[in-house]
Amino acid sequence: MEVLELDSSSHFEIHPMSWIASERHAQGEKPHRxxxxVVIGVTSGSGTHDVDFQQYDxxxxxxxxxxxxxxxxxxxxGPHEGWVLSFAPDFFCLSDSNREFLINSGLFQNLLDFKPFFIAPEQLDLLEPYLQSIQAEYLTRRPYREEMLRGWLQLFLGQAARSFxxxxPSVHETSRAVCxxxxxxxxxxxxxxxxxKVAEYAEFLHVTPSHLNDSVKKVTGQPASEHIKQRVILEAKRRAYFGNTSAKExxxxxxxxxxxxxxxxxxxxxxxxxxxxxxxxxxxxA
Known part of the structure; x- marks a missing residue:
């Protein structure tokens, strides 16, 4: 299966990496989507991680x-420890404000310049208490479980955005420009x-094309048109690997x-x- 899909739009999971290794080891045998x-935090161990066909240590x-x-x-x-947390877009983004929070955190907005984040192991206590609380709630079946998980998830993502x-990437611009x-x-x-076309995105964002281009280039180092182009190329690369769709299709x-x-x-x-x-x-x- 080329895309691992959720059975429910309300899906949420959190597990130690050791559980993933023993229960879902087949997933790691080839690239998958x-x-x-998905949030993966490695607290001990080493290896490689291929993301969109680029390899990282x-x-x-x-x-x-x-x-x-x-x-x-x-x-x-070899042996390793850490966390794997996954959640459906609809689980967290029940409102526009939650979606804006996810966007503005900057944690997931790096598809075209992807890289892992890093925190020194001795600073893990900035993040791990949230994950432990999330796991404790995940393992219960008490009333308001989803609401509690959603709240803890927002706290974790907020702390992660602070830590990382x-x-x-940012510039000495107003937060409004970065947003x-x-x-x-x-x-x-x-x-x-x-x-x-850049103009189509500018119209949606209620700014001029030149203002959008200038802002995107200041923040990311690349003009808006390059982001659009590279996203199309990235999708073509993904489809080159997954499935047997023809170039014409x-x-x-x-x-x-x-x-x-x-x-x-x-x-x-x-x-x-x-x-x-x-x-x-x-x-x-292969």
């Missing part, structure tokens, strides 16, 4: 905030296959007029044709 958010104190749809494969070398605040850029990134994630799904236009666009941005990339990536993870 989820239709929910895993070490104690590394934390991974994965968004729905990201391809990943975690391989740990210096690792989230707008994160809203833009969230909008790109939802609309990249339908909206391809993928081109149509991503808003291209025809396969030739898509192939030219893909090669210009990756240095390979789509068929070459598909062959390479499948051989790499």
């Amino acid at each position: 989820h239709n929910y958010y 895993v070490k104690p104190g590394s934390w991974w905030f994965l968004s729905p749809g990201q391809a990943h494969q975690l391989h740990m070398d 605040g210096g690792q989230v 707008m850029v994160r809203q833009f990134q969230d909008l790109v994630e939802r609309e990249f296959s339908r909206k391809t 993928i081109a149509f799904d991503l808003g291209f007029e025809d396969e030739a236009h898509f192939s030219k666009y893909f090669k210009a941005n990756t240095g390979q044709t789509f068929s070459e990339y598909r062959k390479t990536i499948r051989h790499q993870y």
Whole structure:
């Protein structure tokens, strides 16, 4: 199965990494995707973590905030400890304010410049008490369990945003400008296959295209148009690995007029044709 889906929009889980290793070890045998958010915190042990086909080293104190749809494969070398927390978008985002909180935290808004966050092991007590409280509530069946889990989750994410605040790209701009850029990134994630022009995003955000471009470039180092383009390329790369959809079908799904236009666009941005990339990536993870 290419996407590991939840049975319920109210899904929430939290487990020690040792439980995941013993109960769901088959998941780690090849890259896979989820239709929910995943937080992985490694407190001891080492290994590698492939996220969207880029490999990263895993070490104690590394934390991974994965968004729905990201391809990943975690391989740990020997004994290890840590946490794996997952929740459906609809579990947390019951209101617009919760969704804005998730966006503005900056924890999940790094698809195009993905990297793990890091906290020194001796500072783990900033995060672990929240996770222990979440797990204790998760293991109960008391009234208002979902509401309590949602509240503890927000507290944990808030503390994580504080702890990793210096690792989230930002500039000496007003918080309003940074929030707008994160809203833009969230909008790109939802609309990249339908909206391809900066002006379309600017209209939705009630700003001019030039203001949006300038703000995005100041915060991220790249203009808004580059974010849109790279998100399209990222999706094409994911589809190159998962399933057997033809290049023609993928081109149509991503808003291209025809396969030739898509192939030219893909090669210009990756240095390979789509068929070459598909062959390479499948051989790499065979």
